[in-house]
Amino acid sequence: MSHFPLEVSIFGPGYGECILIHIGANKWVVIDSCLNSKKESVALHYLNEIGVPFVNIVQVIATHWHDDHIRGLAQIVQEAKHCIFTFSSALSCDEFFTLAANNGLNISTTTTSGIQEFHKILDIINLRGSKLQFADENKQIFLDTELSVSIKSLSPSDETRVHALKKIADLFPQVNMERKRLPSITPNIASVVTHIKINDQEILLGADLEESNLQGWSTIISSQTRDSIKANIFKIPHHGSRNADIPQIWSTLLIKHVAAVVTPYSKGKKLPSNADIKRLKENTENLFQTSAPEAKRITRTGVSQKLINSTVKSIQTVQYCCGQVRFRFDPVAKIWNEELFGNASKL
Amino acid sequence: MKRETTSTTTIEDSMIPQNVFDFQKSNETAEPKNSNNSSNQELHLPTYSFPLDSLFSQVRLETSAFSLEKWEGCITEVQDDTFTATLVDLKANNSDEEAVFFINEISLEERKMIVEGALFYWNIGYEIRNGQRRSVSEIRFRRLPKISKREIDLGKKRAHLLKSMLNILE
Numbered sequence: 032m033s034h035f036p037l038e039v040s041i042f043g044p045g046y047g048e049c050i051l052i053h054i055g056a057n058k059w060v061v062i063d064s065c066l067n068s069k070k071e072s073v074a075l076h077y078l079n080e081i082g083v084p085f086v087n088i089v090q091v092i093a094t095h096w097h098d099d100h101i102r103g104l105a106q107i108v109q110e111a112k113h114c115i116f117t118f119s120s121a122l123s124c125d126e127f128f129t130l131a132a133n134n135g136l137n138i139s140t141t142t143t144s145g146i147q148e149f150h151k152i153l154d155i156i157n158l159r160g161s162k163l164q165f166a167d168e169n170k171q172i173f174l175d176t177e178l179s180v181s182i183k184s185l186s187p188s189d190e191t192r193v194h195a196l197k198k199i200a201d202l203f204p205q206v207n208m209e210r211k212r213l214p215s216i217t218p219n220i221a222s223v224v225t226h227i228k229i230n231d232q233e234i235l236l237g238a239d240l241e242e243s244n245l246q247g248w249s250t251i252i253s254s255q256t257r258d259s260i261k262a263n264i265f266k267i268p269h270h271g272s273r274n275a276d277i278p279q280i281w282s283t284l285l286i287k288h289v290a291a292v293v294t295p296y297s298k299g300k301k302l303p304s305n306a307d308i309k310r311l312k313e314n315t316e317n318l319f320q321t322s323a324p325e326a327k328r329i330t331r332t333g334v335s336q337k338l339i340n341s342t343v344k345s346i347q348t349v350q351y352c353c354g355q356v357r358f359r360f361d362p363v364a365k366i367w368n369e370e371l372f373g374n375a376s377k378l
Numbered sequence: 379m380k381r382e383t384t385s386t387t388t389i390e391d392s393m394i395p396q397n398v399f400d401f402q403k404s405n406e407t408a409e410p411k412n413s414n415n416s417s418n419q420e421l422h423l424p425t426y427s428f429p430l431d432s433l434f435s436q437v438r439l440e441t442s443a444f445s446l447e448k449w450e451g452c453i454t455e456v457q458d459d460t461f462t463a464t465l466v467d468l469k470a471n472n473s474d475e476e477a478v479f480f481i482n483e484i485s486l487e488e489r490k491m492i493v494e495g496a497l498f499y500w501n502i503g504y505e506i507r508n509g510q511r512r513s514v515s516e517i518r519f520r521r522l523p524k525i526s527k528r529e530i531d532l533g534k535k536r537a538h539l540l541k542s543m544l545n546i547l548e
Contacts (some may be wrong), residue, residue, distance in 0.1 A: 048472070070471060073542070125534065128537035128540060128541055129533040129534050130533070130536040131540075132533060132536040132540045133536060133537075195545070202422075202470030204525045204530065205525070206525060206527045207524045207525065208524060208525045209496075209524060210522040210523065210524065210525055211493065211494075211496050211497070212452050212495040212497065213495065214494050214495075220383075229433065231426055280504060283424060296455065297476075298464065299454055299455055299462060299476070327446075329448065329472050329473070329475065332446070335447050336515075337513075338446070338502040338513055338515045339447070339502065342502070342513065342515040343477040343478060343479055344460055344478040344479065344480060345476055346465075346470075346476070346477040346478075347475065347477075348475050349464065349473065349474045349475060351475045
């Protein structure tokens, strides 16, 4: 038996997020990936720190292919030699595989995109002959009856998958097009939401699923085939944005006073906004964030700084100090105890 | 965009990192022919009409250029008169940065390249010409080859092969 208690750790450096779940017997699940300020995999760094061999990762899930959720995931798949890799069925189309097989059309080796990370992952899986599976609406993606662990994907539904496939097809490069980094698909209605049940404890991980024209979260809420869900821990979707939040999530899928965690997004439009935080706090008093949104600048020599200032309107790092919100389950008291590390805080 | 400002600050050699601008490398060790001869006394050294120090100084100053910082940028958003880009530091292992640039600082010729996803290099450093040092901040958009039909066809074949190897053909 493992000496580790059940655990849910949510990491966020301000750009990106990663979730680690200890499901018992020293078996771990990794959902998405982000890098710390030293550009190391946050998940691998943490597991190494607490003495967990990487071969104990049994499942790696990529909720979608955006850069902030997938950076460093190939390294995790490489190290997790016995893992099953799961990703959205919306990415099963020929267009996405054509892009992934061709490394995102090789535009750059430094300014990478999620497509390039997928290229590496598929390469590893192909060479190793590992298992790969697609996530769909209400699909069992992991089951361990001995540990009473069930993991199900709640999205994408057939309908949202069709929409997402069309959006990916629209992104597909045409002959004689200028070569550039592929833009993200918005709104994100095909992201993989994960429901984990360990004995009577439930965890709902919202990925970046948004809501658009009654697709996305509405599809999950109204699903006829979905199990009844009352999650104790909730990873708030899409960095707490308004368009990823509908009231029925809180009333239907979560317990009252759920422990909810938001991972900020510090690029472009900063999330969550003050209005977002206010709205989220109206739903639970147990609201946490993995990092505090504060603009940071890299200190450079006087000459360099002077030239930078004379060229740009503004400049700041896209990462804050990486923070971790960790929940560990106390089987006697039957409660989840939270601990905050780095830049994480209670809101 | 190439922004230049003159400066009279002295440059120390220790401040000079590797040369990354596209200028000819300076020839700081230029010496007359036969300088490796063991006996200088027997040599007929060329006669200069000005002191050697001055000559060497000019050779160096006319061609020196060096970079202080260099990034690869990728445009993430284009606004009315600005664009936002993610910057990856190519000289240090710093965190990625995000900067907002003024569009009117970009040359007219390059402005058509300001689209989401476009890549560029931003280089800041010094140029020294004719004894005058100029601070330089330069943005150069990458002109990548257009996507060809052959490339797309090849990509589709690779995708099909990959899917068949992964046993996920529809």
